[in-house]
Amino acid sequence: MTSSLTGDEVFFLSQEGKVESFMGMISYIKNEIQVIRERDPAIKSNMEVLLYPSFKVILNYRVAHKLYLKQHYFLARWISQRAARKTGIEIHPGATIGKGLFIDHGSGVIIGETTIIGDNVTLYQGVTLGGTGKEQGKRHPTLEDNVMVSAGAKVIGSFTIGENSKIGAGSVVLEEVPPNCTVVGVPGRVVRMDNKKVPRTDMDQIHLPDPVLSDIKELQESCVRLNGQVKDMEKQMKHLLDKNSGQKR
Template sequence: MFETLRDDVRTALAKDPAATSVAAVVLTYPGLHAVWLYRLAHALWARNRDFAARLVSHVGRVLTGVEIHPGADVGDRLFIDHGMATVVGETSVIGDDVLLYHGVTLGGKSMRREKRHPTLEDGVTIGANATLVGPVTIGENATVGAGAVVVDDVPPETTVVGNPARPIDERDGESENRRPVVADDGCTGGAGTQ
């Protein structure tokens, strides 16, 4: 258990250039506190102590602004930077070494009791305010850009942006599906491209 806590602190120090000391991370990082409270809630959930698990989860949400359902499956060294307004649904699966920024939603789109939330494989990064909907899989070491809305699987080692999210060619930063928009005067738009 203590090694896991140390790993979490080391991860915060490694992934946040603003982290200045172990004390600052331990005492002032709500994303880290949310993960620790999730672990307690998840342990209760696994022992069929559903009410106690939900209570710990609720307290965690009130204290940190991060809601991680106790039924979610979270791997090692998850780091939630800033954290506020992050939501992780019940059937979400998060691999090891995942980085989430604030405002991320791992949401469901089914009302049935089934796998209805995203799976993030190892090494995934999800940008601020990104929304992932349904049982999509984000492949290993993939990146979801800030504000993206993901409704389809993302292959490993791929960066997606936009609404709906689509891959970009990292060599030039252009979306593979980007088309020029023709302005009223017949010229192709520069800033108006979609």
């Protein structure tokens, strides 16, 4: 069956597709500006967002990722490496990233090829989402929706960080993290947040539970209790000694 479209109609449809693509890009840029302004109180205007490394690198990633999916690997890598040199953020074009990713400050962030990132994820400077070696297939982590990874944290391996979870600054995570949890330490230890959902507004690097500090406080409380018991025993011993000395007289 031959096409009945004229040359003018074909040209119009091709231009219409370009307009839709352009409008989609404008909508995407507006969403990115909104995401960054919501999560960084230091920003005073929309124009300031255009200077942010996170904004620049994500735009480059979106283009590089489309090229990567079409198997234009060299061009995809060229775009991603150029963005890495300019921003200090290295995102492999093969990574799968959802909506609303915010990379605060960004210097030293590395996102590996088979990484999967859900919606509304926040990463801070120095974060590594790394692989486990030279094996093929899925070898990088999966971050579900609303995850926050604090400065300097390393998440290494093919496992899942559950939704609404927080990774504390400097932590090294080597195994799966359930949803609604907090991880701190090296290696990372999971501290449950009463199985309650962590709101996005509470996603900060400061207010994280510290299991080591909790253990120290428990030891201090135990020492206080033991000290009290020892004093009671001393009083009882003194009372018995006084009683025995009185009987001998």
